[in-house]
Amino acid sequence: MHNKTLAELSAGLQAKTWSSVELTQHFLDRIKRLDPNYNSFITVTEDVALAQAKAADARLAAGETHPLCGVPIAHKDIFCTQGVKTTCGSKMLDNFISPYDATVVANFQAAGAVMLGKTNMDEFAMGSSNETSFFGPVKNPWATGCVPGGSSGGSAAAVAARLAPGATATDTGGSIRQPAALCGLTGLKPTYGRVSRWGMIAFASSLDQAGPMTRTAEDAALMLNTMASFDAKDSTNIDREVPDYTASLNDSLAGLTLGVPKEYFGEGLNPGTQAAVEAAIKQYEALGATIKPISLPHSHLAVPAYYVIAPAECSANLSRFDGVRYGHRCENPADLADLYKRSRSEAFGEEVQRRILVGTYCLSAGYYDAYYRKAQKVRRLIKQDFVDAFKEVDLVIGPTSPSPAFAFGAKGADPIAMYLEDIYTIATNLAGLPGMSLPCGLVDGKPVGLQLIGNYFEEARMLNAAHQYQQVTDFHQQAPADIA
């Protein structure tokens, strides 16, 4: 059962080939047996899952036809779940139990989906390798000596190891697409404002966006149908009708124009990755698409701009973790300043502290103009590059990540090298555009990701292009060798 896609499992539920309880129990058993190899879950919610599965079976028996009813999924531990621990991968929230559900979680619940548990992640979503989690690193099911990517590494590993057919994730600078690439999955970051951020613990508010991680584009479309909604509780959420993303999956690609940015094929790109991506572009040509070289001239500024804006926002967003109302509080504080300093020093990891310091510095008097304001101007230029490009092409195509999964510790000593992991993904967050990654090959037995970037709210076109590619390739069907 676990080798079936979410769409296939849904069909089986509708046809009563299996029940939700059977399905849920099957995945729970796999998690229990196999997750010690991957550490992809922080919390497994067995009781909640079985209760939800039972309720879903009742709904199915009563004629419920929602394709997600009864389907088990996992949630990144950044989404608040009422009554279930939400840690955000941090010691700070080790024991935090939210009194409410994130809108994304509530949407799945309303559809009848079953929550298997909460997946591991880089602390407060800061990282590209899942090595910053307080709950330990996640191992890549394709090569357990390697990272799964970050920050949604837990969701990626869980889906890749067939511990869940799909999982929610979030992407601030590439945190859905990069782990999807490194774990051979299909991951989609929607347009900023398409999915509600209510109840999703903020890292960098103007960049964060939730999306699905699945094995196929069809599954991603199914999950996005439910995740996307208008939510009055999030002021940055956009009131715009949610199309049925599955409706256009089978459209022909004839007439589609794909832009290939020359800046995405320069220095730093792994030759194997480059070859796989170029082969994928050829495949698209064969499917009827027109390939057009384009330029995104400000690409080289994306990483520096991001590492000003994201830390600036995080320095404020994480101020609420002060040891006063919830979360970790140090023992016997001498005074108020001591309470703040020790609570935060003890509970935040190194990377989180580094970014808070960088952000605080960038916003401080005398540096604001040189860093923050300048970065916002650069952000505008980066966005304009895309706006110009989309006048000529329908989608931008290129690599997701410069190289396949790397070994643990390989980039730990050099934060800049780690930050460059997201060099191809960050620009879309700065511009607020949708992007997705899909598997397009293997290098040294490890997956390579192909990235598609769409115009605003053109998730359907991206999903269509990804699905058509997956109809003629089998990279998305390949599985890690030893997932039993």
Add this chain to the structure above:
Amino acid sequence: MQWETVIGLEVHVQLATKTKIFSGASTAFGAEPNTQACAIDLAMPGTLPVVNEQAYRYATMFGLAIDAEIGKHSFFERKNYFYPDLPKGYQTTQLEAPIVGAGHVDITLADGRTKRVRIHHAHLEEDAGKSLHEGAALGLRHGMSGIDLNRAGTPLIEIVSEPDMRSAEEAVAFAKKLHSIVTSLGICDGDMSQGSMRFDVNISVRPAGEEKLGTRTETKNLNSFRFMEEAIKLEVERQIDLIEDGGQVVQETRLYNGDRKESRSMRSKEEANDYRYFPCPDLLPVVIDDDYIDAIRKSLPELPDARHARFKETYQLSDYDASQLSDDLATAQYFEATVTAAGDAKLAANWIMGELAARLNAADLALANSPVSATQLGGMIARIKDGTISSKQAKEVFEGMWAGEGDADSVIEKRGLKQVSDTGALEAMADEVIAASPKQVENYKNADADKRPKMLGYFVGQIMKASKGQANPTAINEILLKKLDALL
């Protein structure tokens, strides 16, 4: 040396919205600690703000009332600092693009002249919570502090004036004018005892004639006009003494203790925070158009200056009386309701500013809590006008109404206060008194004509005594004059 005082104000006005500026929690005052703070006010992880449209509307109303430019593209920023009563670790406020731009307010000085005070801008922001440092009832042990977040997220407008005021009196006049404007607009309840308006006063002194501003201090959180006046005078004196003794004023924040009549330094400029303002990424810029502004402009209620002019015109009041009665909306409304019931503006004005004000003052009561309603007071005045009671009896009727004995007519009835104006009865009384006072009648006859009116007092007094004070004195005067003159 002659010194000139320079004063600028920052005024926090709590907007009278039902819910908070970024959440749906109630803003009602006086609830149990932390019962009116929702997940957003507590800054629970994952929560997000949504702007309260009413707060925006109220701020716009204020901007229009002070003739200011309205920010059509305003946005919120985060002001970052740590404090236990600031749950998010930042205050959401406006810096670069506030909703209200430069405007002005006119105040009347003691000598009757009008002075214009410029407003630099006014911005919307959220209030912080409150730290509680004592209170066994709250379960706080010695040395512990508690946090009440009921107030966290309450919408405020902060009004920042230019340093245009030159004395404590001018500053108080400005503060009172703002109070009058915001209460007239209905955007603030004006209750300073509940912190609905709070004043931060920037004060500096400089040698008279000097252009350069002296070093200023900021005295924070003054919540009454009286404390404000005292605090300013004290601080001006302190600064002048300091300079005259060869010292220098240090730029700092000070706190005034109204009970002890003293101020102390709270923090100096060196300890000042770097607030690291930046646009709040959780809130989109608020874009409003001319139609929105025009609709609000059309719906603005009468403002204090217009009301003042109308009172002078309609009720023929003096400038002083008009301002006494029109500055405060509650007083103005009380006055107009009294006039309607009384049918006499001058008498209504006299009673409100005289007896009623004195009684309220003595009992430390606000007009809103007056035991005598405008309808009751007006009803009483109507009885003076139609001769049912004398002005002297009216005092007793007022007493009865104050004591809760009902409206004027029932007090008159119960206390038997009707004035006797029946000519037949009064004539009989006059005849009796004249007959019983041969000596006084003789004296009257022998007196010079111009002295006679004064001698009438004795006879009037006798009749009032006989009638237990209920005789109509005007009528008695007429009757006595007629009868006594007939004896000449």
